[in-house]
Amino acid sequence: MMSNNLNPPSNGNPSISPDTGIPEFRSLQELIDKVSGKHVHSMDHNEDSGLAHPVHYPFLAIVGQYEMKMALTFALINPQIGGVLLLGPRGTGKSTAIQGLTDLLPENNVSRCFYGCLEEDVESEGLEAVCPDCAEKYAKGVSLSTKEKAHLVELPLNAKLENVIGGLDKRQLSHNRMRLKRGILSMADQNILYIDEINLLGDEIINAILDAAAMGRYTIRRGGVSATYKSRFILIGSMNPDEGNLKPQILDRFGLRVITRGLKDDNDRYEAYLNSVQYRKNPLHFQQLYEQETFIAKNELEEVRREISKVDLPVEIAKIGIKIIQDLNIESLRTEIALFEAAKAHAAANKNVVVSMADLLSVAPMALRLRSTNLNSSFFEQQANNDKRIVDLLTRINTG
């Protein structure tokens, strides 16, 4: 056994259900807090499995970075939050966390058709809503879709607008037929759309993405043909504040802002190091160590997603939230939405149906930071001052 004296795993061990024999957690939040990054490092099966396909690092194996994990989980729970932006230097686990996040998403109904027709389209808008082929299939009782695991769609940095939103299918033009090709946004429907270095993308593309994300659908018109596509993806952006400037209009469009930094705690750093050694040695085995908890978290998340619409925000809590926003001189009206929807996700993740002060205060820093304009070069200094102001204010409100 690899010894692990710095951080005994016992504090992460939940009780075991006598019925199912699997660990029990009171809530999704508790599961993520307790399991994350903590497990017994085993030396069994350390031979490389020899698999060619990449096995990603499990979300629950990420040590520390609690705010990042919270924000990403909340984005899955409540799409109303409006996406998450991760800001931080390279090597702080941003893309590892985002890749691992797909493990927690439910399976999707994916269309078998070029036009993306789904049964739910017929159910909500009638047979007109799907293409003639699919209408015929539906009438015959043939399935229009298949179940598929949610996945990560990464937007390439050199993507053109045509790739992003779609465009005319040139192969079809030669057959005298006009047909539109689906873009990345439509392919990201029900999945996670990840944009690394979002600050380096052109405004035209960023606006198309942000609008499609906000609406959950978008329409394109090309050469007399038009099509509307679903774009209900979870938007996650990341950027390194050292590279390229921060555009306030981008910052404001993301519901939550998380600053990722290197781990400060020695024990955490050692734990993260052990995990990464073990993962590199045998990724598949390492993933299996988290399989059970990941399965529980996924089911738990699915339940929380169903419950989120029932969570109530009391007027008195909302008014306190608005007062905080006013005190910080934040103008954007998107702030209230992000703050309250994140507080609802926090409540739901803790199995509560009414938002409490604790829910509001827990999510406030990530919903409020970097909302004011006039950010300048000294990013981290600004950001630290900004956070301190938020925390001071929250402390005063909580104690006063």
Ligand SMILES: [Zn+2]
């Ligand atoms: Zn179709």
